[in-house]
Amino acid sequence: FIIYTIIAPNVYMNVYSYEVTDTQIDVQRGLFIWYHTKIPLVKVQHVETLTGPVFRKFDLASVKIITAAGSVEIPALVQRDAEALREYIARLAEVDDEDE
Known part of the structure:
Protein backbone atom coordinates (compact mmCIF):
# COMPACT_ATOMS: atom_id res chain seq x y z
CA PHE A 1 0.00 0.00 0.00
CA ILE A 2 2.77 2.45 0.93
CA ILE A 3 4.66 1.69 -2.28
CA TYR A 4 1.60 2.41 -4.46
CA THR A 5 0.39 5.49 -2.59
CA ILE A 6 3.59 7.28 -1.55
CA ILE A 7 6.66 5.98 -3.35
CA ALA A 8 5.35 5.13 -6.82
CA PRO A 9 3.63 8.50 -7.51
CA ASN A 10 6.77 10.41 -6.50
CA VAL A 11 8.99 8.29 -8.72
CA TYR A 12 6.49 8.46 -11.60
CA MET A 13 6.23 12.25 -11.51
CA ASN A 14 10.02 12.61 -11.39
CA VAL A 15 10.38 10.63 -14.62
CA TYR A 16 7.63 12.39 -16.59
CA SER A 17 7.92 15.76 -18.32
CA TYR A 18 6.18 17.69 -21.05
CA GLU A 19 6.60 20.93 -23.00
CA VAL A 20 4.10 22.72 -25.22
CA THR A 21 5.48 25.03 -27.92
CA ASP A 22 3.73 26.92 -30.71
CA THR A 23 4.23 24.00 -33.10
CA GLN A 24 4.38 20.78 -31.07
CA ILE A 25 3.86 18.96 -27.79
CA ASP A 26 6.93 17.17 -26.45
CA VAL A 27 6.33 14.41 -23.86
CA GLN A 28 9.08 12.39 -22.16
CA ARG A 29 8.52 9.53 -19.74
CA GLY A 30 10.26 6.50 -18.42
CA LEU A 31 12.34 5.05 -15.65
CA PHE A 32 14.60 2.42 -17.22
CA ILE A 33 13.34 2.83 -20.78
CA TRP A 34 12.72 6.41 -21.94
CA TYR A 35 9.89 7.24 -24.32
CA HIS A 36 10.07 10.56 -26.13
CA THR A 37 6.97 11.61 -28.09
CA LYS A 38 6.57 14.71 -30.26
CA ILE A 39 3.09 15.61 -31.44
CA PRO A 40 2.71 18.32 -34.10
CA LEU A 41 -0.18 20.60 -33.13
CA VAL A 63 -4.88 15.88 -19.97
CA LYS A 64 -5.36 13.47 -22.87
CA ILE A 65 -4.27 14.58 -26.35
CA ILE A 66 -5.88 12.59 -29.15
CA THR A 67 -4.57 12.32 -32.72
CA ALA A 68 -5.49 10.01 -35.59
CA ALA A 69 -2.52 7.80 -34.67
CA GLY A 70 -3.41 7.43 -30.99
CA SER A 71 -3.26 9.43 -27.80
CA VAL A 72 -0.84 10.73 -25.18
CA GLU A 73 -1.74 11.48 -21.58
CA ILE A 74 -0.16 14.05 -19.28
CA PRO A 75 -1.07 12.72 -15.83
CA ALA A 76 -1.72 14.16 -12.37
CA LEU A 77 -1.84 17.90 -12.91
CA VAL A 78 -3.63 20.27 -10.56
CA GLN A 79 -7.24 20.49 -11.85
CA LEU A 92 -3.05 26.48 -30.54
CA ALA A 93 -4.37 23.53 -32.55
CA GLU A 94 -7.28 25.63 -33.89
CA VAL A 95 -4.96 28.43 -34.96
CA ASP A 96 -2.70 26.01 -36.83
CA ASP A 97 -5.68 24.37 -38.57
CA GLU A 98 -6.98 27.75 -39.75
CA ASP A 99 -3.58 28.76 -41.16
CA GLU A 100 -3.44 25.81 -43.57
Whole structure:
Protein backbone atom coordinates (compact mmCIF):
# COMPACT_ATOMS: atom_id res chain seq x y z
CA PHE A 1 0.00 0.00 0.00
CA ILE A 2 2.77 2.45 0.93
CA ILE A 3 4.66 1.69 -2.28
CA TYR A 4 1.60 2.41 -4.46
CA THR A 5 0.39 5.49 -2.59
CA ILE A 6 3.59 7.28 -1.55
CA ILE A 7 6.66 5.98 -3.35
CA ALA A 8 5.35 5.13 -6.82
CA PRO A 9 3.63 8.50 -7.51
CA ASN A 10 6.77 10.41 -6.50
CA VAL A 11 8.99 8.29 -8.72
CA TYR A 12 6.49 8.46 -11.60
CA MET A 13 6.23 12.25 -11.51
CA ASN A 14 10.02 12.61 -11.39
CA VAL A 15 10.38 10.63 -14.62
CA TYR A 16 7.63 12.39 -16.59
CA SER A 17 7.92 15.76 -18.32
CA TYR A 18 6.18 17.69 -21.05
CA GLU A 19 6.60 20.93 -23.00
CA VAL A 20 4.10 22.72 -25.22
CA THR A 21 5.48 25.03 -27.92
CA ASP A 22 3.73 26.92 -30.71
CA THR A 23 4.23 24.00 -33.10
CA GLN A 24 4.38 20.78 -31.07
CA ILE A 25 3.86 18.96 -27.79
CA ASP A 26 6.93 17.17 -26.45
CA VAL A 27 6.33 14.41 -23.86
CA GLN A 28 9.08 12.39 -22.16
CA ARG A 29 8.52 9.53 -19.74
CA GLY A 30 10.26 6.50 -18.42
CA LEU A 31 12.34 5.05 -15.65
CA PHE A 32 14.60 2.42 -17.22
CA ILE A 33 13.34 2.83 -20.78
CA TRP A 34 12.72 6.41 -21.94
CA TYR A 35 9.89 7.24 -24.32
CA HIS A 36 10.07 10.56 -26.13
CA THR A 37 6.97 11.61 -28.09
CA LYS A 38 6.57 14.71 -30.26
CA ILE A 39 3.09 15.61 -31.44
CA PRO A 40 2.71 18.32 -34.10
CA LEU A 41 -0.18 20.60 -33.13
CA VAL A 42 -1.66 20.32 -36.63
CA LYS A 43 -2.26 16.59 -35.90
CA VAL A 44 -4.25 17.16 -32.68
CA GLN A 45 -7.90 16.17 -33.17
CA HIS A 46 -9.13 16.96 -29.67
CA VAL A 47 -8.00 17.39 -26.09
CA GLU A 48 -9.79 16.27 -22.94
CA THR A 49 -9.28 16.27 -19.20
CA LEU A 50 -9.78 13.09 -17.19
CA THR A 51 -10.40 12.74 -13.47
CA GLY A 52 -11.48 9.90 -11.22
CA PRO A 53 -12.48 9.59 -7.57
CA VAL A 54 -8.91 9.57 -6.23
CA PHE A 55 -7.81 12.43 -8.48
CA ARG A 56 -10.89 14.47 -7.48
CA LYS A 57 -10.07 13.97 -3.81
CA PHE A 58 -6.66 15.57 -4.37
CA ASP A 59 -7.92 18.13 -6.95
CA LEU A 60 -5.97 16.49 -9.80
CA ALA A 61 -6.70 15.74 -13.44
CA SER A 62 -4.95 14.35 -16.49
CA VAL A 63 -4.88 15.88 -19.97
CA LYS A 64 -5.36 13.47 -22.87
CA ILE A 65 -4.27 14.58 -26.35
CA ILE A 66 -5.88 12.59 -29.15
CA THR A 67 -4.57 12.32 -32.72
CA ALA A 68 -5.49 10.01 -35.59
CA ALA A 69 -2.52 7.80 -34.67
CA GLY A 70 -3.41 7.43 -30.99
CA SER A 71 -3.26 9.43 -27.80
CA VAL A 72 -0.84 10.73 -25.18
CA GLU A 73 -1.74 11.48 -21.58
CA ILE A 74 -0.16 14.05 -19.28
CA PRO A 75 -1.07 12.72 -15.83
CA ALA A 76 -1.72 14.16 -12.37
CA LEU A 77 -1.84 17.90 -12.91
CA VAL A 78 -3.63 20.27 -10.56
CA GLN A 79 -7.24 20.49 -11.85
CA ARG A 80 -6.99 24.21 -12.67
CA ASP A 81 -3.66 23.72 -14.49
CA ALA A 82 -5.03 20.74 -16.45
CA GLU A 83 -8.03 22.77 -17.63
CA ALA A 84 -5.79 25.70 -18.60
CA LEU A 85 -3.43 23.37 -20.49
CA ARG A 86 -6.34 21.73 -22.30
CA GLU A 87 -7.66 25.12 -23.41
CA TYR A 88 -4.18 26.33 -24.43
CA ILE A 89 -3.48 23.25 -26.57
CA ALA A 90 -6.96 23.41 -28.13
CA ARG A 91 -6.48 27.10 -28.97
CA LEU A 92 -3.05 26.48 -30.54
CA ALA A 93 -4.37 23.53 -32.55
CA GLU A 94 -7.28 25.63 -33.89
CA VAL A 95 -4.96 28.43 -34.96
CA ASP A 96 -2.70 26.01 -36.83
CA ASP A 97 -5.68 24.37 -38.57
CA GLU A 98 -6.98 27.75 -39.75
CA ASP A 99 -3.58 28.76 -41.16
CA GLU A 100 -3.44 25.81 -43.57
